[in-house]
Structure formats: structure tokens, C-alpha cells
Amino acid sequence: MIDHQTGYQIDHMIYADNAATTQMSEKAKKVMIDLMDQTWGNPSSLYSTGQKAKEVLEEARSRVAQVIGATPREIVFTSGGSEADNQALLTAAELGKKSGKKHIVSTAFEHHAILNTVKKLERDGFEVTLLDVHEDGIVRPEEVVAALRGDTCLVTVMYANNEIGTIQPIREIGRICRERKVLFHTDAVQAVGHIPVDVSADNVDMLSASAHKFHGPKGVGFLYVKQGVRPASLIEGGAQERGRRAGTENVAGIAAMATALEEAVANMADNAARMTKLRDRIIDGLSKIPHSALNGAAEHRLPGNVNFCFEGIEGESLLLLLDDKGIEASSGSACTSGSLDPSHVLLAIGRVHDVAHGSLRLSIGETITEEEADYIVRAVKDVVAQLRSFSPVWRDLTEGKRPFIL
Numbered sequence: 001m002i003d004h005q006t007g008y009q010i011d012h013m014i015y016a017d018n019a020a021t022t023q024m025s026e027k028a029k030k031v032m033i034d035l036m037d038q039t040w041g042n043p044s045s046l047y048s049t050g051q052k053a054k055e056v057l058e059e060a061r062s063r064v065a066q067v068i069g070a071t072p073r074e075i076v077f078t079s080g081g082s083e084a085d086n087q088a089l090l091t092a093a094e095l096g097k098k099s100g101k102k103h104i105v106s107t108a109f110e111h112h113a114i115l116n117t118v119k120k121l122e123r124d125g126f127e128v129t130l131l132d133v134h135e136d137g138i139v140r141p142e143e144v145v146a147a148l149r150g151d152t153c154l155v156t157v158m159y160a161n162n163e164i165g166t167i168q169p170i171r172e173i174g175r176i177c178r179e180r181k182v183l184f185h186t187d188a189v190q191a192v193g194h195i196p197v198d199v200s201a202d203n204v205d206m207l208s209a210s211a212h213k214f215h216g217p218k219g220v221g222f223l224y225v226k227q228g229v230r231p232a233s234l235i236e237g238g239a240q241e242r243g244r245r246a247g248t249e250n251v252a253g254i255a256a257m258a259t260a261l262e263e264a265v266a267n268m269a270d271n272a273a274r275m276t277k278l279r280d281r282i283i284d285g286l287s288k289i290p291h292s293a294l295n296g297a298a299e300h301r302l303p304g305n306v307n308f309c310f311e312g313i314e315g316e317s318l319l320l321l322l323d324d325k326g327i328e329a330s331s332g333s334a335c336t337s338g339s340l341d342p343s344h345v346l347l348a349i350g351r352v353h354d355v356a357h358g359s360l361r362l363s364i365g366e367t368i369t370e371e372e373a374d375y376i377v378r379a380v381k382d383v384v385a386q387l388r389s390f391s392p393v394w395r396d397l398t399e400g401k402r403p404f405i406l
């Protein structure tokens with residue numbers, strides 16, 4: 001990719017949308033292909049082809065459990081993060097119905113897998129308190145305490161936000177829930193494989209994860225459910241997953257997930273250190289663009305997440321021009337792109353509509369280099385300047401016809 005105006009160049013595409021999905025690791029891919037070739041039996045079958053698959057499946061369960069500090073019986077394999085989130089909420093709702101507790105506490109900036117499921121529960125007679133999120137993108141434990149009621153059956157707060165990368169005080173919220181004997185779930189899809197997660201130290205009762213966010217395959221994930229809590233089944237059918245999730249297991253995908261997870265955790269400290277440095281280099285560079293702002297606190301942030309608002313431009317146009325320059329990024333979550341509404345996460349942290357529309361999320365990968373980080377900064381600066389040069393909104397702002405917000 002050559003920028004003809006400035007002459008700077010890079011000879012490959014830069015994928016900076018790892019919060020939407022990641023490329024499979026070579027190791028995980030190989031495990032998956034080998035298993036599809038050789039271990040294709042049905043794990044529920046009693047003959048050896050089936051039992052071989054069963055062994056692989058149970059070994060994967062132990063490996064996944066080990067990484068997050070759980071026991072194998074506490075892991076339910078699912079089709080991904082969305083399913084795990086749905087199952088966690090259904091589990092809490094079923095328990096709540098039995099005990100007459102029908103109040104749920106969550107936050108305004110959860111993933112839609114949570115938000116739309118709590119909405120459904122609301123139509124089902126549950127009451128939901130969505131906590132406001134502060135400008136820094138961090139939920140306050142004391143506000144969780146204040147929201148708890150005698151009939152609260154669940155608190156669900158995401159581990160790290162998928163758009164602005166802010167890491168929540170999960171351990172503290174978990175401690176509070178445990179004291180009050182309220183079930184606590186966390187959507188840890190952006191955290192697992194990226195930052196240390198330990199279900200017992202973090203005091204969580206349920207936790208969702210998804211393989212394709214840590215270089216595993218798409219369509220595979222898991223729900224951790226603490227021993228003593230009986231998971232409700234979303235999918236009725238056979239007795240797979242000890243009756244908690246019917247359907248013949250995706251053995252190859254599940255084993256590839258275990259491999260990707262172990263690999264991510266083995267390299268986590270090194271990767272996080274390097275990415276954090278380059279993330280901050282990009283944040284420093286982009287902060288120099290006038291009338292821009294970082295979304296979410298710089299502290300307590302995922303190592304790979306950069307999210308900015310630039311006043312006077314449209315995020316969508318920004319993405320198209322960046323793609324021309326070889327940079328693949330996002331303006332919000334992949335799930336909402338294509339809709340005209342600005343990101344609910346940016347609105348939740350208090351960005352007004354106009355500003356929220358001019359957002360850019362760069363979620364860099366583990367292999368990012370200093371040269372790429374610098375290229376990204378230069379390219380974004382150029383594209384923002386270019387878009388502003390023909391933006392009527394920007395003209396009004398600079399001519400004082402409307403006030404700058406940032």
C-alpha cells in the first residue's frame with residue numbers, strides 16, 4: 001500500500017479488527033484439520049472411532065478448565081460467546097423463577113448477546129437494572145451494591161468491553177455478589193486468552209468465552225458454570241454435555257479451541273507487554289489530532305484496544321479510506337456496523353450522537369510491529385484531515401457556526 005501524497009508505504013494489509021474476530025493460529029488449524037481427518041467419530045458412540053473422539057473431547061475439557069482455574073465438570077461447550085451468554089442468563093432466570101427472584105442487574109454497555117437476552121427476560125416478567133457506565137468506561141462496584149435488591153437473581157457485567165477495551169473490576173464485583181449470595185456472570189469473551197482470568201480468584205459463578213476471539217475457530221466457545229449451580233439447557237435433544245447442551249459435539253473445533261487457548265496463555269505476558277507499548281504509541285500519535293478524544297480510560301484497558309472519536313467526520317467513510325490504505329478497522333462492534341445508530345457503548349459513556357458517529361476502533365494483533373503502528377498513525381491522521389477538508393459539519397465547526405464538543 002503506497003500513499004502517493006506522502007510517499008510512506010507498507011507492503012501488506014494491516015488487520016486491526018481482532019476484537020471482531022482473529023485469524024486462527026497455525027497450531028490450532030493443524031489440530032482441527034488432523035482431527036477432521038482422523039477423529040471424526042461421534043463421541044457418544046461406543047465403538048472405538050467414537051471413543052477416540054470422546055477422549056479428545058474430554059481432554060480438551062480438562063485443558064480449557066485448567067487454563068481458567070476450573071474443574072472439567074464446570075465447562076459446557078457451546079457454539080460460541082453468544083450461546084454461552086444466552087445459556088448463563090437462562091440458567092439464572094430459571095433459578096430466579098424457582099425462588100421468586102426476578103430482578104437482574106447488568107450494564108448499559110454489554111454486548112448485544114447480553115442486552116438483547118435481558119430484554120427478552122424483561123418481556124418474560126423480569127425486572128432489569130442497567131447500570132450507567134462512567135465516562136472512563138469502568139463500572140463502579142459501589143453502584144452494583146446500590147442496585148442489588150432482595151429479589152436480585154443475577155448480576156452480569158462484562159470482563160472487558162469489546163468496543164472500548166476497558167477492563168472491569170470483576171474480582172471486586174464478584175466478591176460483593178458472593179457476600180450477598182447473588183449469582184454473578186461475566187461475559188469474558190474479550191478477556192480470555194488476552195489477560196489473566198481465573199474463575200476462583202475472580203469470584204465468578206458463570207463465565208462466557210469464545211474461541212474465535214483468541215485465534216481459535218469460529219462457532220466454538222464455552223460456558224463455565226460453578227459446581228453447585230445447575231446449568232439450564234438452551235437446546236433440548238440428546239444427553240450430550242451431561243444434559244446441558246444437546247447436539248453432537250464439534251470435536252475438532254473444541255480441541256482446536258483448547259490448543260489456541262493454551263497457546264494464547266503461554267505467550268500472554270510477552271504479547272501483552274509488546275502490544276501495550278505499541279497501543280500506547282498509537283494512542284499518543286492519534287491524540288495529537290485536533291478535536292479528537294480517546295474513548296475509555298487509558299488505564300485498565302485491553303493491550304490491543306485503541307478507540308477514538310474524531311469530531312466532524314463519519315466513521316464509515318473513515319473505514320473505507322483506511323481500507324484503501326491497507327488498514328482494516330472498525331467503527332463500533334461488527335454486530336452494529338451497517339446500522340445507522342451510533343454505538344450504544346459510546347452513547348453509554350456519554351458521547352453525544354454527532355461525536356459518536358466519528359469513531360474508530362483499532363484492535364491490533366499480537367504480531368503488530370512498530371513500523372505498522374507508525375503507519376497506522378500517519379494513515380489515520382491523513383484520512384481524518386482529508387475527510388474534514390470536505391465535511392460541511394467541519395466547516396461549520398471551524399467557522400464558529402456550531403460549537404466544538406471535543
Ligand SMILES: *Cc1c(COP(=O)(O)O)cnc(C)c1O
Pocket residue numbers: 019020079080081082083085111113158160161162187188189190210211212213219220221
Ligand atoms: C464477540 C463477542 C461475543 C459473541 O461471541 P460469538 O462467539 O461471536 O457468538 C459476545 N460478547 C463479547 C464481549 C464479544 O466480544
